[in-house]
Each structure stands twice: as structure tokens, then as C-alpha cells.
Amino acid sequence: MNMNLTLKIWRQKNASDKGSMVDYKVSDISPDMSFLEMLDVLNEQLINNNEEPVAFDHDCREGICGMCSLYINGEAHGPDRGVTTCQLHMRMFKDGDTITIEPFRATAFPVVKDLIVDRSSFDRIQHAGGFISVNTSGNTIDANAIPVNKHDADTAFEAATCIGCGACVASCKNSSAMLFVGAKVSQFALLPQGQVEATDRVLNMVKQMDEEGFGNCTNTGACEVECPKGISLENIARMNREYLAASLKG
Amino acid sequence: MSLDSKVPQGPIKDKWTDYKNHIDLVNPANKRNIDVIVVGTGLAGGSAAATLAELGYNVKAFCFQDSPRRAHSIAAQGGINAAKNYQGDGDSTYRLFYDTVKGGDYRSREANVYRLAEVSANIIDQCVAQGVPFAREYGGLLDNRSFGGVLVSRTFYAAGQTGQQLLLGAYSAMNRQIGRGKIKMYNRHEMLDVVKVDGKARGIITRNLITGEIERHSAHAVVLGTGGYGNVFFLSTNAMGSNVTAAWKAHKRGAYFANPCYTQIHPTCIPVSGDHQSKLTLMSESLRNDGRIWVPKHMKDVEAIKAGTLKPKDLAEEDRDYYLERRYPAFGNLVPRDVASRAAKERCDAGFGVNATGEAVFLDFASAIQRYGKETAHVKGLNENDAALVKKLGQEVIKNKYGNLFQMYEKIVDQDPYNTPMMIYPAVHYTMGGVWVDYNLMTTVPGLYCIGEANFSDHGANRLGASALMQGLADGYFVLPYTIGDYLSDDIRTGPIATDTKEFEEAEKEVKEKLNFFVTNEGKHSVDYFHKKLGKIMWNKVGMSRNVKGLTEAIAEIKELRAQFWKEVKVPGTNEEYNEELAKAGRVADFLELGELFAKDALNREESCGGHFREDSVELDGEQKGEALRNDKDFAYVAAWEYKGEPSDAVLHKEQLEFKDIELKQRSYK
Numbered sequence: 001m002n003m004n005l006t007l008k009i010w011r012q013k014n015a016s017d018k019g020s021m022v023d024y025k026v027s028d029i030s031p032d033m034s035f036l037e038m039l040d041v042l043n044e045q046l047i048n049n050n051e052e053p054v055a056f057d058h059d060c061r062e063g064i065c066g067m068c069s070l071y072i073n074g075e076a077h078g079p080d081r082g083v084t085t086c087q088l089h090m091r092m093f094k095d096g097d098t099i100t101i102e103p104f105r106a107t108a109f110p111v112v113k114d115l116i117v118d119r120s121s122f123d124r125i126q127h128a129g130g131f132i133s134v135n136t137s138g139n140t141i142d143a144n145a146i147p148v149n150k151h152d153a154d155t156a157f158e159a160a161t162c163i164g165c166g167a168c169v170a171s172c173k174n175s176s177a178m179l180f181v182g183a184k185v186s187q188f189a190l191l192p193q194g195q196v197e198a199t200d201r202v203l204n205m206v207k208q209m210d211e212e213g214f215g216n217c218t219n220t221g222a223c224e225v226e227c228p229k230g231i232s233l234e235n236i237a238r239m240n241r242e243y244l245a246a247s248l249k250g
Numbered sequence: 251m252s253l254d255s256k257v258p259q260g261p262i263k264d265k266w267t268d269y270k271n272h273i274d275l276v277n278p279a280n281k282r283n284i285d286v287i288v289v290g291t292g293l294a295g296g297s298a299a300a301t302l303a304e305l306g307y308n309v310k311a312f313c314f315q316d317s318p319r320r321a322h323s324i325a326a327q328g329g330i331n332a333a334k335n336y337q338g339d340g341d342s343t344y345r346l347f348y349d350t351v352k353g354g355d356y357r358s359r360e361a362n363v364y365r366l367a368e369v370s371a372n373i374i375d376q377c378v379a380q381g382v383p384f385a386r387e388y389g390g391l392l393d394n395r396s397f398g399g400v401l402v403s404r405t406f407y408a409a410g411q412t413g414q415q416l417l418l419g420a421y422s423a424m425n426r427q428i429g430r431g432k433i434k435m436y437n438r439h440e441m442l443d444v445v446k447v448d449g450k451a452r453g454i455i456t457r458n459l460i461t462g463e464i465e466r467h468s469a470h471a472v473v474l475g476t477g478g479y480g481n482v483f484f485l486s487t488n489a490m491g492s493n494v495t496a497a498w499k500a501h502k503r504g505a506y507f508a509n510p511c512y513t514q515i516h517p518t519c520i521p522v523s524g525d526h527q528s529k530l531t532l533m534s535e536s537l538r539n540d541g542r543i544w545v546p547k548h549m550k551d552v553e554a555i556k557a558g559t560l561k562p563k564d565l566a567e568e569d570r571d572y573y574l575e576r577r578y579p580a581f582g583n584l585v586p587r588d589v590a591s592r593a594a595k596e597r598c599d600a601g602f603g604v605n606a607t608g609e610a611v612f613l614d615f616a617s618a619i620q621r622y623g624k625e626t627a628h629v630k631g632l633n634e635n636d637a638a639l640v641k642k643l644g645q646e647v648i649k650n651k652y653g654n655l656f657q658m659y660e661k662i663v664d665q666d667p668y669n670t671p672m673m674i675y676p677a678v679h680y681t682m683g684g685v686w687v688d689y690n691l692m693t694t695v696p697g698l699y700c701i702g703e704a705n706f707s708d709h710g711a712n713r714l715g716a717s718a719l720m721q722g723l724a725d726g727y728f729v730l731p732y733t734i735g736d737y738l739s740d741d742i743r744t745g746p747i748a749t750d751t752k753e754f755e756e757a758e759k760e761v762k763e764k765l766n767f768f769v770t771n772e773g774k775h776s777v778d779y780f781h782k783k784l785g786k787i788m789w790n791k792v793g794m795s796r797n798v799k800g801l802t803e804a805i806a807e808i809k810e811l812r813a814q815f816w817k818e819v820k821v822p823g824t825n826e827e828y829n830e831e832l833a834k835a836g837r838v839a840d841f842l843e844l845g846e847l848f849a850k851d852a853l854n855r856e857e858s859c860g861g862h863f864r865e866d867s868v869e870l871d872g873e874q875k876g877e878a879l880r881n882d883k884d885f886a887y888v889a890a891w892e893y894k895g896e897p898s899d900a901v902l903h904k905e906q907l908e909f910k911d912i913e914l915k916q917r918s919y920k
Binding site for chain 2: 013014030032033034036037040041044046047048050051052053055057058059060061062063064065066067080082083087089091112113116118119120122123126127128129130131132133134135136137138139140141142143144147148149150153154156157160161163164187188191193194
């Protein structure tokens, strides 16, 4: 059955504007629509009424690029689990519902416009150490020269599936980026290729994370619950171990 | 201008090595004085930017997303091919080359494809060294899977997220160079024109998508790695922002556009559910390793399934038509994508589609679950005859292999594919056509290069699964860095390229005028209104099956729609702010031109080859009756179109394809 909904949406013209919540109505929303398709309907309606459409980030619309965000009814990526906003479907809502839509909020994620935030702080953490320093000449050793224990390889892969959306930061009362950074540190810590630079990597990435204004981790676990990719808290524990070992060495 | 592919002389297996031994190099000190612009940060652009920076060039990289990590390469699922022959199943560089040329229905350039196969093994070594976590076997070595159209297992993968892992690998290589200051990254910037000085590409005009500022950027060479144009169909598996604009602007500045009609319609996508649909989602081809495709044999069962009175899993084996296994016994469910897509369309056109729209077939994992379940029970010494146990064990194996895809399917369709067959239908996925490039990956504009999906070169008329990732990374990591050096060696004394020249000024003025037009045109329809209309024309008349009447109509309709667009498009807001509608308007304007050229190219090519199927070119009898019929005598060429104003005025240039190492044959998968 199609739905009529009330939307309360954060509107903010640009980074320096104060911003406020504005109410909108949409009707005849199919339960098979994705959440972003519902917003497409709203925007088409706004354009036709000579109003300004709501700006939101999105691109792949299949849950992998990490571009979409949105804080929906008080939860990053909304009420469903294990999905991004673009994969959230309207069948999760009921006719007559009021839905509150806000941007991801954190000091390190300033609002650009409406529901769009600037997550370049995440990129800068990666610049600080989220890589293995190997030249791209192709003249490396054969890929099968170093066997990797399947369990470690699988765990590294799971950590590497982080899409960098920022839901962990938005869900954390301290706006901590520990899950995001822990995932990258873990991926390389679990693989033999990552060992050489392990010490510098964790120290540099954590330093950059602190400089960007992300908060501390107080182990509430909210990040893991809201993570659309199910990145585990173990990654934070592993990063803490790596950090401690690196600090003692360093 | 005549087309010179610049393919080196000599035997095919020595061409690339000889070429590399004889090109001009730029010494490290001089590289510091040379700037290169790379547009797009997917597998091709990202790997090129990282490598060029590492070599010592000053790189400026651009992407329209908020981070290079978002490029749509990230959504590639199944895997990446490489001729490693780790499985010992007879794979070799030659065999990968052969499969790719055959899979492309003999419409690609042999020398390029051979080079691609040759560097493929290096890609895997490189990615593993970067920490890309490919799937491994219990012994710790890399695992492989097989893909459509080939008889060996050469595909490396990371669950159903191979593109993500490879892109994050390239992104990490970029990050290292950004951290060192060798790449200057411009996120949320869209390229709106190429600037030519004295006939050479020397810069680009961009729009900062946040502030609306129009910027001039200069360099000694410009590289486009801006992806394909599948969104000309509105609905496709591409990302919402994927567009043809950079490639099209290059075309308008003199780069020929090759084979626009070669489009891959991927057989296994989630069917359209309604008019609200904004994009389509792919279910990896790797699923065809384990899934069997079928529709009911009898119309009464189709109707019962549609009415909900019969569950698909309850339909008896003998009442099912596994049409790929029936028609193509040698390859079965693993026929190439174009063949699988047309076969699905054929069944659905005959009325056997299994969902409400009549455009869906089943992809069924029940037998794979049984097979894996029994195998696992046997290995673990459990009861192989315990049906519930076997099912549970089998489902676990499937979950390990395809878990993320099954979850994605369930979220979108609201059905559990572990217990009921998936429904799938073909959707636009990849474009083999693109900007024409020579062996050096240079376009017909000197100093303007094009890599990855954006160029036309390696896949002919149909791309095999797991070859897009291979090509993107091959171009960016291992081919372009050599070929561009040969060109740039002439620029060591040029010095920085000034941007305060009339060429930059004029290009910027044109860009600004167009943007101003959009925000001041008080039209009555949104950009999407036109995009959807264009998509409908393309899908219905220039889609999976094409004929003269439909193509002729499409050309006229697109032309008319384009005229209407320029009169009636409505773009809210201003230029000096974040304005997605404005960005979309520019992209759709270019799609409206490309779409017409696309149809014109399809009309010109009076043969069926790969993804291009002409109803008037089919086998009339014999074993291959009804299959696509190629015409090598008249059409074994690359159609490269030169811009002359309106798409209808485009001038055709032919690059004749020579097949010296592979014999031209009818593709048979029977």
C-alpha cells in the first residue's frame, strides 16, 4: 500500500548559514522505493513548485560507494540494519509516519549544504598512513610468493570493506572515528605486506585523527551497531594494541 | 585526418616489449617540471594519477565525488582476470588474449588486447603488494573463480566486492602521493571543457561543485579516465553521477568518438520495480557459476507463478526450461553476457517472463546448495542424506561466496534468495565504445589521453566478465605511464603552461554562458523529466535488439527532445552555490547529443556483433539459426566519428581491423 508521509528536513543554505528544520509532505510513496528515491519524489515536487530541492549526497545507490549519509529518525542510515541510506527501503515505514532527516553531525564533518557534509577529514587520515609504500611498477614479487593464512586474509578483507561513509562518527556521542581508522589499521596489521610500516602507520593515522577534531572512544559500541558494513569493534581493540606497541617502540 | 593506430611492427608477442625499449624517456629531474591533469579517480584514473606522481610528474587529479574513493569502479563485484595459470588449467597470455578478442566478437584491436593480457599478471602481483585482500584458499594461496565465455578459472576476487578492494588499493597509492604533495587532489570538481593551445591539449576548465567557481587548470598533458556513458539510458547499473561530459567535451574539441553503439546489457540485474526507479542493481555474473537460469516450460505455470498460486521452487524439474543449458550445451549458464541477455529477452518476449512486468527470469541456487551441502557433509563426515542438514551446509557455502549479493537482493526485492530463486533481467551496464585512442592511448587530440572504460580500445563489441577491472588498472598502472612519457619528452623545455591566454579565456567564457543559460531559462520541466524520456527512447529503440525503423525513429525523436530540452528545461537556484540540478543539466545536455550519435552508429553498422544486435542480420538456418550474424567483409572496422556540429553531421572515419594472430570465426558457444 502506498504511503503519505511528513518529512522534517534540515535545510541550511551553506556552511555559514544557521539552518533549521522544515516540514514537507509527500504522498503516494511506494514501499518498493528506496529512501533516496522517496527524496527524488520530494525534489521533483519542489522543483515543479519553484522551490529549491533538498541537497543530499548520493552516487552508486547500491550501498558501496559510501557517498550517501543522512541521520534518519535519530539513526545513521535510518532504522534498518546492515544497509546504507540508498539501500533503505520505504517498506520500513508506515503510512502517516513523520520522518526526521538530518545531516551527519560532527565537528570534523562541517555541513556544506542541507544534508551534505564535508568528510575530507577522512581522506586526510588516509593520506597520513592508509597505504603500503610500494611503487606501482608491477615489479614486485609473485602474488603467491607469500601465503597468507585464510583466516587472517578473511579478517583483513572484512576490515577492508569499510566504505568510509562516516556513520560510525555520526552515531558516536563523542564523534569518534576509531572504527574507521581501526578498520584500515587492522587491514594492514593482519597482512604480512603491512608489517614493515606498521609502527609509523598507526602513530601517524591516530595523530591525524586527533588533529581533525574527532573525539575519543568510550566503548559504547554505537558505531558497530550503525555500521552499514558490520565493521567489528575488534578493529578498535586491534588498533589500540597496535598503537600501544608502536608507542613503546617509538 | 587519417586514423593511425600507431601499432608497433613485429610479432604480436614482442610489440610491447620492443616499444618500451625504444620510446623516449624523461629524466627524473625534468619530470619535476612537467604537469599532468588526470580527470576521474576510478581504477584507470586513480592508478594513473598514483603512478605518474610516483614517477615524478606533478599531478592534478579531479573527481566530481567528495573523495576519490567513491568512483564507480568501487561497485564492480565479480573479479579481475589475469593470466596467472595458478590453477594449471591451461591458461596463458595467448589464451586470455584469444578469449578477449573472441568474446569481443572480433571487433577489438589485436595489439592492444595482447598487451592487456600480457600485463594482466603484473596487476595481481601489484595489488597483493599493496595489501588488497583477495580471496584465498586454506593453503594461503590465491583463489580463482570462472567467468562467462571462457573455459579456464582465471578470475581473482574479493567476495562480491572486488572492485571496491582494487579501487581502495589504487586510492591508497594515490593517498601516498597526496601525502607527499605529488598529487594535488580536487574533489567535488567537474570538468566542463578541454583547452587546446596550438592544437595540443593543455588544460581543462572545471566547476567547483560547492562554490560554483569556474577554474582554469593547465598542464602539459590531459588524461581522461572518466568512465562509461551507460546513463544515456537513464536506468543503468552506473552510479547516479556517472556521465559522458568529459569525454563528450573532448569529442567536441576534436577527439573522435568510436563505436558508441557497443553497449553491454548485463544479463543478471534486479528487474525494474516501478516508475520511481532511479537506478538498477547488478547481481554479479559470478552468480552464474552456481546459479541456473530458467523460466517455466508451460504458460499455465508462468501464469500461476505470476498469480502467486504456485511457488517457483515447487515447480517440477521437468516443467522448467533451463534455456541457456538447452540452447548452449557447451557453455550453458556461462555463455557471454550479450548471448545470455538476448536469450532472456527472447523468453520474456515470448511471454515466459515470471514477474508482474513480464520482464524477469529465475536465477536458481537450489542445485548448488544441494551440491555444496552434500560435499561439505561428506568432508565433515556427516550424514549426506539428512536433507535439512545438507541444505543448511549448502547455504553456508553460498553465503561465504556471495553473501553480500544475497543481502543486497533481499533488501531490494524483499525476498530471501536462499529459499526462493532470484528474479533477474538484463540492464545496461558497461559501454565498450568510447573515445578513440591509438596504441599509446592518445586520442586524436595531441596530448589528450583516454583510459579505462572511457576509451574504446580493448573489448570490441562485447566485454567479458572481470575484464573491466583488468583494463582499467592495466591502462593506469602499466601502459599510460610509459606511453605518455614518450609524448612528454618533447615538453621538457616548455615550462609551465599559462592560463591567462585567449584559449583559456574563450573556453571559460563558453562554459559560463552555458551555465548562465540554465539558471536563467525559465522552463517548465526538470532535468530528470528529459533524462527519463531520453532513456525510454534509448531502451526501446536502441537497446538489446535494433532495427532500421526503430533507429531512424530514435534519431528523430532524440533530436526533437534535445530541441525541447533547450527550450523548456528548468534549473532552480544559481550558479554560485552547490546546485545538483545545474550539474545534472549539463550532463543531460551532453547525453542528448551522444544518444543521437549512438543511434546513428547503430544504424550505420548493418551487422550483428557482440552487444550490438541487428534484427536484419541473423543466421537464417543451420545449427546457428537465429543467432547473431557478423559481417566481416564490410564491417571489420572501428567506426570513429568526428564532431562537426550536430550529431547528424558527424563524419565517419574507419580504422580497419587486422587479424593476423587470430582467425575470424563465428562465435559459437553451443
